[in-house]
Amino acid sequence: xxxxxxxxxxxxxxxxxxxxxxxxxxxxxxxxxxxxxxxxxxxxxxxxxxxxxxxxxxxxxxxxxxxxxxxxxxxxxxxxxxxxxxxxxxxxxxxxxxxxxxxxxxxxxxxxxxxxxxxxxxxxxx
Amino acid sequence: xxxxxxxxxxxxxxxxxxxxxxxxxxxxxxxxxxxxxxxxxxxxxxxxxxxxxxxxxxxxxxxxxxxxxxxxxxxxxxxxxxxxxxxxxxxxxxxxxxxxxxxxxxx
Numbered sequence: 210x211x212x213x214x215x216x217x218x219x220x221x222x223x224x225x226x227x228x229x230x231x232x233x234x235x236x237x238x239x240x241x242x243x244x245x246x247x248x249x250x251x252x253x254x255x256x257x258x259x260x261x262x263x264x265x266x267x268x269x270x271x272x273x274x275x276x277x278x279x280x281x282x283x284x285x286x287x288x289x290x291x292x293x294x295x296x297x298x299x300x301x302x303x304x305x306x307x308x309x310x311x312x313x314x315x316x317x318x319x320x321x322x323x324x325x326x327x328x329x330x331x332x333x334x335x
Numbered sequence: 336x337x338x339x340x341x342x343x344x345x346x347x348x349x350x351x352x353x354x355x356x357x358x359x360x361x362x363x364x365x366x367x368x369x370x371x372x373x374x375x376x377x378x379x380x381x382x383x384x385x386x387x388x389x390x391x392x393x394x395x396x397x398x399x400x401x402x403x404x405x406x407x408x409x410x411x412x413x414x415x416x417x418x419x420x421x422x423x424x425x426x427x428x429x430x431x432x433x434x435x436x437x438x439x440x441x442x
Contacts, residue, residue, distance in 0.1 A: 244431075254371075254379065254422055256431040272430045273336075306378070313384070318367040318426050321384040328378065 211235040211324045213307045218329030225297050225333070231290040231307030231326055239263060239285035242310050244322070245292050247303035257281075257305070260290070275301075297333045304328040337361050337425050341434030349442045353411040356437045358423035360404045367426040370399055370408045373436075374419040382421075383408065415441055 217229040231243070242265075245257040258271040260281045269281050280293040290307055307326040313319050338361035348354045358368065366386035371379040381390045383399035386406055396411045410417055418441045423434040 253436045254373075254424070254433040256433070259429070270429050318365070319385075320426055321369045321381055321390075322371070322379070322424075323381055323390075325378040 211309070213309065213324055213326035215305065215307050215326045215329035218305065218331045220332045220334065221297055222335050223297060223299055223333055226293070226295045227297065227331060229292040229294070229305055229307075229329055229331070231292075233288045233290065233307075233309075236309075238283075238288040242312075243281075243283060243290045244308045244310055245281060245290075246306045246308050246322070246325075247301075248306070248328070249300075249303040252303075255303075257292070259310070294331070297331075299333050302331060302333045304330050336430055337364060337428060337432055339423055339425050339432050339434045341421075341423055341437050343437060344435065345438040345440070347440040347442055348413055350413055350415065352413045353409065354413065354439065356408045356410075356421055356423075356439075358401075358406040358408070358434050360406075360425055360427075363403050364425045364427035366402050368399075368401065368406050369424045369426055370397075371422045371424065372417075372419045373422065374416075379422065384426075410439075413441055417441060 212234045214232045242261045244259045258281045261268045278296045282291045306328045308322045309324040310320040311323040340359045342357050368386045370383040373379045387399045398409045420436045420438045
């Protein structure tokens with residue numbers, strides 16, 4: 210059974226840092242790209258970013274709203290995904306989901322998010 | 336960035352009704368559009384991918400259509416468990432973008 214379990218959320222002051230983790234199990238973690246998606250309280254879904262697999266040299270992509278402040282990384286030996294968040298702003302307050310994009314065909318467009326973690330809440334407030 | 340606009344933002348319908356939710360992309364995204372359902376307090380759930388392909392385990396009363404810039408999600412024979420917020424998401428290019436969501440209330 211595929212499981213994604215996030216941890217590391219909490220209350221942090223504006224300008225502070227936080228590191229989220231996602232422990233993956235039930236699938237070959239190293240073979241998959243992994244994403245983070247967030248959802249502010251009572252709001253919609255926002256894609257945060259992606260880390261590709263080793264075949265794609267672990268390259269990363271970010272939403273403009275977090276680029277330069279957030280860093281996504283992974284440790285395939287630990288089946289873990291990370292989100293390092295620096296220079297946090299109040300508008301970063303959200304539930305952060307670890308998400309697996311599943312590719313059903315060749316080509317960058319042929320994917321969907323098939324598994325989501327339960328999310329971890331990050332609150333940025335003074 | 337590709338903008339994705341959903342309408343309506345909310346709607347109310349009765350048990351057994353059929354409803355349609357629309358998603359419009361700011362540019363041609365072919366059929367690279369996905370629909371998710373998020374029940375209150377729950378994690379999003381995949382309904383439809385590639386605009387019209389039903390995910391395994393999803394009831395057949397959910398259907399999707401469209402191509403290019405205009406897409407629809409249709410839910411027929413509404414059930415109480417369909418009360419949720421529905422999101423579309425374009426998979427054509429990064430950054431991935433979601434519609435703002437459509438909240439469906441079952442009367």
